[in-house]
Amino acid sequence: xxxxxxxxxxxxxxxxxxxxxxxxxxxxxxxxxxxxxxxxxxxxxxxxxxxxxxxxxxxxxxxxxxxxxxxxxxxxxxxxxxxxxxxxxxxxxxxxxxxxxxxxxxxxxxxxxxxxxxxxxxxxxxxxxxxxxxxxxxxxxxxxxxxxxxxxxxxxxxxxxxxxxxxxxxxxxxxxxxxxxxxxxxxxxxxxxxxxxxxxxxxxxxxxxxxxxxxxxxxxxxxxxxxxxxxxxxxxxxxxxxxxxxxxxxxxxxxxxxxxxxxxxxxxxxxxxxxxxxxxxxxxxxxxxxxxxxxxxxxxxxxxxxxxxxxxxxxxxxxxxxxxxxxxxxxxxxxxxxxxxxxxxxxxxxxxxxxx
Amino acid sequence: xxxxxxxxxxxxxxxxxxxxxxxxxxxxxxxxxxxxxxxxxxxxxxxxxxxxxxxxxxxxxxxxxxxxxxxxxxxxxxxxxxxxxxxxxxxxxxxxxxxxxxxxxxxxxxxxxxxxxxxxxxxxxxxxxxxxxxxxxxxxxxxxxxxxxxxxxxxxxxxxxxxxxxxxxxxxxxxxxxxxxxxxxxxxxxxxxxxxxxxxxxxxxxxxxxxxxxxxxxxxxxxxxxxxxxxxxxxxxxxxxxxxxxxxxxxxxxxxxxxxxxxxxxxxxxxxxxxxxxxxxxxxxxxxxxxxxxxxxxxxxxxxxxxxxxxxxxxxxxxxxxxxxxxxxxxxxxxxxxxxxxxxxxxxxxxxxxxxxxxxxxx
Amino acid sequence: xxxxxxxxxxxxxxxxxxxxxxxxxxxxxxxxxxxxxxxxxxxxxxxxxxxxxxxxxxxxxxxxxxxxxxxxxxxxxxxxxxxxxxxxxxxxxxxxxxxxxxx
Numbered sequence: 001x002x003x004x005x006x007x008x009x010x011x012x013x014x015x016x017x018x019x020x021x022x023x024x025x026x027x028x029x030x031x032x033x034x035x036x037x038x039x040x041x042x043x044x045x046x047x048x049x050x051x052x053x054x055x056x057x058x059x060x061x062x063x064x065x066x067x068x069x070x071x072x073x074x075x076x077x078x079x080x081x082x083x084x085x086x087x088x089x090x091x092x093x094x095x096x097x098x099x100x101x102x103x104x105x106x107x108x109x110x111x112x113x114x115x116x117x118x119x120x121x122x123x124x125x126x127x128x129x130x131x132x133x134x135x136x137x138x139x140x141x142x143x144x145x146x147x148x149x150x151x152x153x154x155x156x157x158x159x160x161x162x163x164x165x166x167x168x169x170x171x172x173x174x175x176x177x178x179x180x181x182x183x184x185x186x187x188x189x190x191x192x193x194x195x196x197x198x199x200x201x202x203x204x205x206x207x208x209x210x211x212x213x214x215x216x217x218x219x220x221x222x223x224x225x226x227x228x229x230x231x232x233x234x235x236x237x238x239x240x241x242x243x244x245x246x247x248x249x250x251x252x253x254x255x256x257x258x259x260x261x262x263x264x265x266x267x268x269x270x271x272x273x274x275x276x277x278x279x280x281x282x283x284x285x286x287x288x289x290x291x292x293x294x295x296x297x298x299x300x301x302x303x304x305x306x307x308x309x310x311x312x313x314x315x316x317x318x319x320x321x322x323x324x325x326x327x328x329x330x331x332x333x334x335x336x337x338x339x340x341x342x343x344x345x346x347x348x349x350x351x352x353x354x355x356x
Numbered sequence: 357x358x359x360x361x362x363x364x365x366x367x368x369x370x371x372x373x374x375x376x377x378x379x380x381x382x383x384x385x386x387x388x389x390x391x392x393x394x395x396x397x398x399x400x401x402x403x404x405x406x407x408x409x410x411x412x413x414x415x416x417x418x419x420x421x422x423x424x425x426x427x428x429x430x431x432x433x434x435x436x437x438x439x440x441x442x443x444x445x446x447x448x449x450x451x452x453x454x455x456x457x458x459x460x461x462x463x464x465x466x467x468x469x470x471x472x473x474x475x476x477x478x479x480x481x482x483x484x485x486x487x488x489x490x491x492x493x494x495x496x497x498x499x500x501x502x503x504x505x506x507x508x509x510x511x512x513x514x515x516x517x518x519x520x521x522x523x524x525x526x527x528x529x530x531x532x533x534x535x536x537x538x539x540x541x542x543x544x545x546x547x548x549x550x551x552x553x554x555x556x557x558x559x560x561x562x563x564x565x566x567x568x569x570x571x572x573x574x575x576x577x578x579x580x581x582x583x584x585x586x587x588x589x590x591x592x593x594x595x596x597x598x599x600x601x602x603x604x605x606x607x608x609x610x611x612x613x614x615x616x617x618x619x620x621x622x623x624x625x626x627x628x629x630x631x632x633x634x635x636x637x638x639x640x641x642x643x644x645x646x647x648x649x650x651x652x653x654x655x656x657x658x659x660x661x662x663x664x665x666x667x668x669x670x671x672x673x674x675x676x677x678x679x680x681x682x683x684x685x686x687x688x689x690x691x692x693x694x695x696x697x698x699x700x701x702x703x704x705x706x707x708x709x710x711x712x713x714x715x716x717x718x719x
Numbered sequence: 720x721x722x723x724x725x726x727x728x729x730x731x732x733x734x735x736x737x738x739x740x741x742x743x744x745x746x747x748x749x750x751x752x753x754x755x756x757x758x759x760x761x762x763x764x765x766x767x768x769x770x771x772x773x774x775x776x777x778x779x780x781x782x783x784x785x786x787x788x789x790x791x792x793x794x795x796x797x798x799x800x801x802x803x804x805x806x807x808x809x810x811x812x813x814x815x816x817x818x819x820x821x822x
Contacts, residue, residue, distance in 0.1 A: 205469070206443075206469060206470060206471040206472055206476045207470070207471075207472045209747050209748065209749045210747070210748040210749070211746060211747045211748065212746065213747075271357075271745055271746055272745065272746035272747055274357070274745070275357055275744045275745030275746050275747045276744075276747045278357060278360065278724050278744065278745070279724050279744055279747060279749070279767075280472065281446075281722045283399075336399070336400045336401045337364055337366055337400065337578075338364065338366045338369040338370075338400050338401065338402065338405065338578050339366050339369070339370065339401075339405070340400060340401020340402065340403075340404040340405060341401055341404065342398065342399065342400075342401045342714055343713050343714050345713045348693065348694060349450065349459075352446030352447070352449055352450075352470060353445070353446040353470065353472060354445065354446050354447045354722060355445045355446075355447055355495060355499060355722050355768070355769055356391040356392055356395070356417075356418040356447050356495075356703070356705065356721065356722060357724070357725070357744060357745035358725065358727070358745070358764065359725035359764055359776050359781060360724070360725060362785055365788075368788050368789075368791065371791050372788075372791070375791070390721045391721065392721035392722050393721070417721075445769070472769060472770060473752075473769045473770025473771070474769065474770075475752065475770050476770075496721065498721050498723065498768055498773065499768065499769060501755055501771060501773065502752075502768065502769045502770065502771045505752065505754060505755075505771070509737070548721050549721065550721040550723045550766070550768060550773065550774075551721065553723070553766060553773050553774035554773055554774075576721065579788060583784070583788075604777060604780035604783075604784065605776055605777045605778075605780040605781040605784065606766050606774050606776065606777070607774070608774075608777075612755055612756075612773055612774060614754070614755045614756075614757065615755045615773065618755075
């Protein structure tokens with residue numbers, strides 16, 4: 001097979017006859033082979049992929065220390081537009097699953113990537129997505145070892161949907177167990193809230209605005225490892241993606257049967273994110289994040305965990321935002337900036353801009 | 357953000373609340389008209405700072421609450437048509453009509469788009485000449501200038517594929533209707549600040565005198581609201597009932613005259629049905645005869661869609677402050693934020709929705 | 720119907736026939752229709768609702784209100800001093816239980 005040289009976004013040779021994805025690319029035949037070889041295998045560049053077996057066979061024993069456990073997670077990504085300030089669906093696809101694993105204390109080992117492509121998607125865009133995934137995977141220290149490609153008819157997909165599954169290793173001695181959550185525990189946020197969702201909003205048709213807001217999509221397993229080293233008895237970790245911190249905190253409160261109190265003045269939000277939320281009438285607590293986590297830690301460990309977080313770029317703006325309480329079980333309550341209290345309800349559906 | 361952040365200071369809020377506490381000698385019920393004010397009161401917990409004697413009654417001030425059920429049904433009918441590109445503010449997407457909402461129309465294949473401004477709808481009409489682009493024009497007088505200019509722009513550019521489903525509503529007739537309604541407990545009003553940025557304050561002085569209620573034009577930030585409430589309480593304690601402007605940085609007596617002129621050209625008064633209150637004469641705006649060609653109701657032949665509110669719903673009484681949400685038998689049972697029966701539960705600002713969420717900790 | 724936000728008018732452009740401005744809202748910039756504020760100029764603050772400027776912020780009125788509110792604070796402190804009371808301040812630490820605002 002010819003060895004092509006793609007330059008940037010120009011139509012890659014052997015796919016020069018197909019600058020856009022066609023149904024045949026999902027057919028399993030020569031076109032699929034070309035796409036997989038020249039887009040995915042070229043970007044992900046992994047011996048397991050190159051072996052082109054139906055499954056990737058891993059030597060797990062070598063990776064799994066005595067007392068260690070395996071963690072598995074999967075995530076699907078559907079985002080419009082595919083490319084936005086600070087990243088792309090490729091970054092989300094890798095970091096999303098890496099972070100799901102990280103919330104259990106796992107170090108990610110390998111990812112799989114399934115693609116559903118829409119007929120008509122420019123191959124150049126697909127190359128950009130694949131390259132973004134490769135870069136994110138390298139940054140996260142994780143390998144993409146298996147994949148699949150299907151194509152749906154024009155109009156039946158948003159360009160590309162990506163599903164990633166990940167396998168990771170939970171080191172011995174790490175047991176993040178929400179059953180241990182108790183009143184007095186401290187709620188920490190690893191950094192500013194609302195960046196990702198507002199970055200998407202800033203390029204959404206009809207709502208677009210100019211700003212310096214960029215998506216915060218990053219892998220968090222390094223941050224988690226540092227946190228666990230500082231305090232092995234961390235109770236819970238959660239990444240506040242869809243539904244924002246409000247959804248994550250409500251889930252935790254319900255799961256653990258406790259009340260949570262947060263202080264509005266402690267919640268870190270970058271000024272342009274706050275401004276964009278003002279204009280569109282959105283609450284930063286309900287806006288998605290892709291490179292942040294919330295942690296429930298025992299009070300005696302909070303200071304050490306915060307110090308460990310702030311030493312790393314991903315935790316530079318880490319701060320305590322509240323605590324677990326015995327009162328109002330399963331409810332999240334916020335102390336407002338003017339000293340009153342209000343419930344932060346579980347969001348219902350997508351938060352929409354309002355005029356009222 | 358300048359001209360916003362300064363009005364959120366906690367210490368000053370506490371002092372204003374203390375001042376109100378010193379002023380008050382008997383119970384008063386104050387209604388804030390605008391949904392944005394209700395949102396701010398609930399979101400910041402402003403009512404918790406007030407002495408027990410001062411009760412805030414949440415008025416019918418959000419587009420969700422006041423848009424008649426039949427307008428929603430007409431919107432759903434139009435949005436479901438294959439040749440239509442339907443544009444709406446985000447607020448309206450989850451408002452239930454008789455059968456579903458705009459979200460569900462979208463799920464069923466309707467082209468429904470959230471826009472930030474009516475100008476976005478005009479742009480879509482420009483870009484999609486082969487589609488019928490319809491804009492759902494709801495809101496108080498604050499939003500009418502935007503709708504009006506959008507229609508003028510569409511005319512100037514010859515965008516014959518553009519039309520609007522209009523359901524604008526007016527504050528002064530609503531205040532009058534609430535005060536005249538039997539069982540009302542409202543003693544004073546906080547008039548909607550941004551509505552008055554457009555319309556000025558002139559309509560309110562005779563209203564205050566005739567209805568014998570203080571009307572205080574008030575802003576939206578915590579300090580603005582507390583200043584407005586304090587002014588209303590001071591008037592009530594002194595037995596006065598006047599118009600007062602507590603939002604001078606954004607409101608003048610005459611308002612925005614260029615905006616008023618365009619409104620007068622594009623819109624004409626009409627009787628409007630308000631969810632939970634009923635028909636209030638002259639309380640709405642429709643497209644004027646000169647701009648009728650842009651009226652989506654006529655263009656799509658939906659004017660005869662008429663629907664009835666749920667018989668269980670008592671939001672009208674809640675809106676006037678005659679009953680509390682918990683006194684409605686359907687509250688929390690047939691009627692919840694996920695399965696709302698009427699205006700006051702549909703929107704997160706509605707008194708019933710607010711009570712549902714926040715009443716759990718405040719009893 | 721009242722979500723309107725103040726922003727700084729950075730520049731004005733009438734080339735399209737409609738008076739438009741670039742308005743900066745605390746770091747977020749959007750194009751805003753200025754047709755209803757024919758006298759507004761760069762450097763002024765406008766109140767913007769659904770992409771339209773509906774009022775110019777009256778900076779003098781804003782300053783006057785803030786001054787009155789600040790005096791309210793001084794008045795309170797003066798009264799408290801006369802009474803010889805110690806002002807109880809708010810504990811700003813997020814790790815402490817919620818407290819009430821200072822009277």
